[in-house]
Amino acid sequence: MRSAKEYLSGLKDGRTIYIDGASVGDVTAHHAFRNLAGSMAGLFGFASAPENADLMTFDTGAGRANRIWQLPASYAELVKRRKALEAWAALHAGFMGRAPDHVASCISGLYMGLDVFKEYDPARAGALESYYRYARDKDLYLTYVIINPQADRSKGAADQADPFLTAGVVDRDAEGITIRGAKMLATGGVVADEVFVTTIQPMRPGEERYAMSFAIPMSTKGLKLLSRKSYENAAGAVFDNPLSSRFDENDSVLYFDDVKVPWDRVFVESNVEMCQKQFHATPCHVYQNYQAMVRLSVKLKFLTGLAHRIAEMNGVTQFPQVREMLGQLAAETGMVDALVAAMEAKGKQIGPYFIPDRHTLYSAQVLTQQLYSHILGSLRELAGGGMIMLPSSVADFANPEIAALIGKTQQSPKANSHDRVKFYKLAWDAVGSEFGSRHQQYEMFYAGATFVTKGHSYRTYDWVGADRLVQSMLDSYDLNGVSSSSKAA
DSSP states (O other): OOOHHHHHHHTOSOOEEEETTEEOSOTTTSTTTHHHHHHHHHHHHHHHOGGGHHHHEEEOSSSEEEGGGOOOSSHHHHHHHHHHHHHHHHHHTTOOTTSHHHHHHHHHHHHHTHHHHHHHOHHHHHHHHHHHHHHHHHTOOEEEEOBOOOSOTTSOGGGSSSTTSBOEEEEEOSSEEEEEEEEBOOTTGGGOSEEEEOOOSOOOTTOGGGOEEEEEETTOTTEEEEEOOOHHHHHOSTTTSTTHHHHOOOOEEEEEEEEEEEGGGEEEESOHHHHHHHHHSSSHHHHHHHHHHHHHHHHHHHHHHHHHHHHHHTTOTTOHHHHHHHHHHHHHHHHHHHHHHHHHHTOEEETTEEEOOHHHHHHHHHHHHHHHHHHHHHHHHHHGGGGTSOOSOGGGGGSHHHHHHHHHHSOOSSSOHHHHHHHHHHHHHHHTSHHHHHHHHHHHHTTOOHHHHHHHHHHHSOHHHHHHHHHHHHHTEETTEEOHHHHHO
16 A cells, blocks of 8 residues: 555656646646646545555455455455445545546456456466556556547558557567557546556457557656646636646546567557457456446536535525426436446356446446436536636635625525635536536546447347347237236236
């Protein structure tokens, strides 16, 4: 278990990050990333606190480790791990979608499918096994890049004008493989320890050079992070933008400028089929997205809490139409919470591990992709102009004349003017700011386009059982009416 201080110290490793036309020195001190680094450090501080040991750690047999790396052997262990994930998510209200527990769940899911890797290549399986233990015991924070630059979407990676636009193997030797090209979208990459690199998109024969899977430190020579605009940098005071000033986990394009990856960090190499199997023939895809749904359930509970507080601030909680809207939001949030519980209750034993139910997970992903924008729309409708009619910044409170006017114009039956402004600044940051808009886009597409998630739902549903019900009803009658066997039944 690492402390907050140890985590921050580990980020001072000489990694190469570019933003606003310049290179970043110390990411923990840079004005675009320092609050994010502090928020991530807070997660490690919470997890390593002695009073949270039972909640946040588990016994590996060789010591205690962060529960994000736990491989549940039973339903009870799965639920206990979920409670740890919920506690972490509550620290950022679910707004850090790629906090350390996400890719830890991905790597753990790969490890639980180690037999699939052994069948593919015992040496690559050995590399994965060693890496899981290394990342767990070092309490690492991993991000990942698993999709290709968009470029010309009508063409595959091998057919682009530049065959190394997408990161691929340019060379291999006794020491390892050399990677050239770009991958996206390294959410949290600027403050992660390492990055897991692979491809989740389907590939075709002829694209073997892009079919790799490996993990390397963010400070690896030749690895360059191209950061998007920092919402933290534009946020100003925490009071004015309480979420974007602290929880903008950032997104980066990674460019691999002939990066050397040693063989003990390579899990798949030049195998299109195995790149897909690592996700879907192991518990990986289910386990990582189960974590995402646990996080999202916390986030939706937070947004529903905002909705109820808006109604209270405006003194409209007793209006029937408002209660109807709040009741709808409560039902939808409760549905997601119930789906998480159902994933666990319907889970199954796969070898020594207890894995959440696959189709219930995909059902939740399909529904929440549609739900998130609806919830934001409900908050906007409830708030009206309340999220817009706000003082320009916290500095207005320091001017006695302006503060007096704020006191007169920011009226609420439930709060003084300061607390009303504070609340609506929070609500706007969650819903309408550039940070909030990014989160709407993120929740709509982090699991893939809607046709992808619906495809997973179709692929994993019990169509045989559904068809059996249809056939049973068809068999219960014929041209002459109800059969004698059906009557007897």
